[in-house]
Each structure stands twice: as structure tokens, then as C-alpha cells.
Amino acid sequence: MEFALDTEQAALERSAREFLAKECPLEFAREHDERAEFPVDLYRRAAGLGWMGLPFTEEYGGTEGDEVDEALVVEQLGYAMMPLAACFLVTVLTCGKTIRDVGTAEQKSTWLTRIASGDAFVSYSLTEPASGSDAGSVRTRAQRTTGGWVVNGQKMFTTGADMASVILLIARTGESDSGSAGLSMFLVDPATPGIKVETLPKLGLRPYHTCIVTFEDVELPESALLGGENDAWRYTVSSLNRERIACAAMCVGTAQAALDFALRYAKEREQFGVPIGSFQAIRHKLADAHVRLSQARLLTRRAAWLEANGQSSTRAASMAKVWATEACVDIAGDGMRILGGYSYMLEYPMQRYLRDALIHPIGAGTNEIQRNIIAKELQL
Numbered sequence: 001m002e003f004a005l006d007t008e009q010a011a012l013e014r015s016a017r018e019f020l021a022k023e024c025p026l027e028f029a030r031e032h033d034e035r036a037e038f039p040v041d042l043y044r045r046a047a048g049l050g051w052m053g054l055p056f057t058e059e060y061g062g063t064e065g066d067e068v069d070e071a072l073v074v075e076q077l078g079y080a081m082m083p084l085a086a087c088f089l090v091t092v093l094t095c096g097k098t099i100r101d102v103g104t105a106e107q108k109s110t111w112l113t114r115i116a117s118g119d120a121f122v123s124y125s126l127t128e129p130a131s132g133s134d135a136g137s138v139r140t141r142a143q144r145t146t147g148g149w150v151v152n153g154q155k156m157f158t159t160g161a162d163m164a165s166v167i168l169l170i171a172r173t174g175e176s177d178s179g180s181a182g183l184s185m186f187l188v189d190p191a192t193p194g195i196k197v198e199t200l201p202k203l204g205l206r207p208y209h210t211c212i213v214t215f216e217d218v219e220l221p222e223s224a225l226l227g228g229e230n231d232a233w234r235y236t237v238s239s240l241n242r243e244r245i246a247c248a249a250m251c252v253g254t255a256q257a258a259l260d261f262a263l264r265y266a267k268e269r270e271q272f273g274v275p276i277g278s279f280q281a282i283r284h285k286l287a288d289a290h291v292r293l294s295q296a297r298l299l300t301r302r303a304a305w306l307e308a309n310g311q312s313s314t315r316a317a318s319m320a321k322v323w324a325t326e327a328c329v330d331i332a333g334d335g336m337r338i339l340g341g342y343s344y345m346l347e348y349p350m351q352r353y354l355r356d357a358l359i360h361p362i363g364a365g366t367n368e369i370q371r372n373i374i375a376k377e378l379q380l
Helices: 007-023 026-033 041-045 067-080 082-102 105-117 232-268 280-308 314-344 348-357 366-376
Strands: 122-125 142-146 149-158 164-174 185-186 194-199 210-221
Touching: 007 041, 007 067, 026 082, 026 348, 041 082, 041 105, 067 105, 067 232, 082 105, 082 122, 082 164, 082 185, 082 232, 082 348, 122 149, 122 210, 149 164, 149 185, 185 210, 185 232, 232 280, 232 314, 232 348, 232 366, 280 314, 314 348, 314 366
Parallel strands: 122 164
Antiparallel strands: 142 149, 149 210, 164 185, 194 210
8 A cells, every 4th residue: 555646746746835835925825815816827827837737638738637636736726825726626627627528629629728728717607596505406597599598597606707718507408497307518608698797705715706697598509518418417426526526635735734834833932931832732732633634635635546546436535525624624723722812813824724714614515415425325
């Protein structure tokens, strides 16, 4: 049993860490969080290193990496600035890989090269005001016309829609008004008449905006259909599985950042004439955080390895997602208590780590849903 990264993986991890330490220091991340401004230029410079092309072939400007490579990069992005990792997850891993797998030759040539270069951002539009964990209850409908489709409906929590080059939309095309059957995917230009995008103020991940997208008599050409008609559900399940592995990886990165900052603070901050890290109450919090983080990293990399090697990763992805997201929230929460009053000041990053972490036990399928998946895999 081998736990070490190979030479190329170790080099990728190291180069990602060094690049982000230089280009995305704490002050840079803090300023963009306070302004709720996404660092487009930094994202594109990272694309220049080949990260955004990891899943794609050389034909599309890719580097043909695998899911372990992706997890390594996402972890380092999560360490530096979680909104960067979230954008990579949605644009490259959720949407880009779906286009790669089921897109037409024209769709792939149009979008994959632009995604790999960092020139295109893609937004994923599935959730609706009345459709969350029950993703099969989508009500947004795409009706066939002689020239293509007309879409009506509203999507909630469509992150990145305000800066998207294209939206990957899940809409109902079958006769039934409910159920996972009868759903189709479309690639939609957000500038199409009838589309309205509204940003939502939110607690965390503030630079990567979350939006409501309304479709009112939006006309799409036949070529907008991505994959087979009424066949979106199996593609959606695959993309959500990838999303969960990447979500776990980014939370491992942010949890590591929180732990590292808390460790430095515990060694430097003195009370009663000694560093607070000498107090058992603090030492045990940090030791427990290290244990939980190590477990999360192992679960995440195992899930990524299974996916990369063509083995079933459903249970492993859900396990990694549950453990890593909850560990990240807990480690950042303990970091707040270790820093005391300073943790509440915006100058210090611990509050940002916690705010950014809080969504992840909810997003990408709630952790309650993940536990249901694990129980089903156990034949319960």
C-alpha cells in the first residue's frame, strides 16, 4: 500500500503551493473578500500553469491529468483562497468535464480550449427555489419549437452566473412534471434575451457571487442541447460525484490554512507569562484538529484515486465530503476560540475561513443526503 505522491504529483503540489503563496498572500485574499471581487487575473495566470486544462486532452489545450492531480490543485487553491477553488470546481470539474464527456465536437471545440486557458467561466444551474436536495423536482421547462427550444423558469444559487461565459442549465423536457427522468442539459449564453441575473448578498465565498437566474421565453437553438434529450440525470449524478470529491479537497486546504494560522498564533501569543500553546486546553484542540484533518485528506485522496482508476467512488466521495466539510467547519471554529477576540476582527483570516467553510456541509448535496447515500451503499 503506497501513500506517497509520485514525482510528478509531488512537483504539481509543490508548484501550486509556491505559486499561490507568492500570488495570493493573506492580504490579497482579505482585500478581495472585503470587496467581494473575484480575482480574474490571478485565475487566468493559474490557468497559464495548466491547471484549468487538467481534465482535457492536448487538442483542447489540456494537460491530461487525473482526479488525484485535480484534488492536489484544488486543495492548494482552498488553502490560499476558497473562492478560487470553488470557481475551478464549477467551471472546470463540474461543467468542463461534462462538456468533455457528452458534448458535440462543436461544443467541445468552442468551450474546452477557452476553459483550459482561463478565458471562459461556466456556471452550473440546477437548484431552484422549490428544488434543492430533491434535484429531480426541477420545474424550469424547455419546450421544443420548430427551431429549437423555449425556456421558462427560475434557478436559485447559480454561483458565478454574473461572470459566466456560458450557463450549463438543467431543465425539464419530458412529459412528466416531476422525477429525474425527462431532464435535459443546455449550454446557454447568459446574454440571450429573456435571461435576468441577480446577485445575492451572502455570508461567505463573497468574491464568487451566487445568483438567481430567471428565464422568460428564452429562445435557444437546437445546438444548445448538451448530451441526449431527457438524459441529463445520469450526467448530473456523475458531475455531482466529482463535485463532492473536489469540495472535500478544497475544505482540506482551508482547514489546513486555519490550523497553520492557529498553530502560529498559539506559539506566539503569551498569557500568564507563557505561550498559550503550552496550555492543555489549546494543545488538545490543535492535536484533535490535526487528527481530523489527516483523516479528511486520506479520505479525499482515496476517493480521487478510485475515480482516477475507473473504480466506483460513490461511497468514498460521500464519505470524504461529509468528513472534510465538517472537519473544516470545526477546525476553523476552534481556530476562532484559540485566537479569542482577535478572531472576530476582519484583519485576521480565521473568520473568513469559518465563513467560507459554513456552506460546504450544505452545498454539493447536503451532508444528510451524503449519509443517506452511504447508508444505501451499505444496503440499509
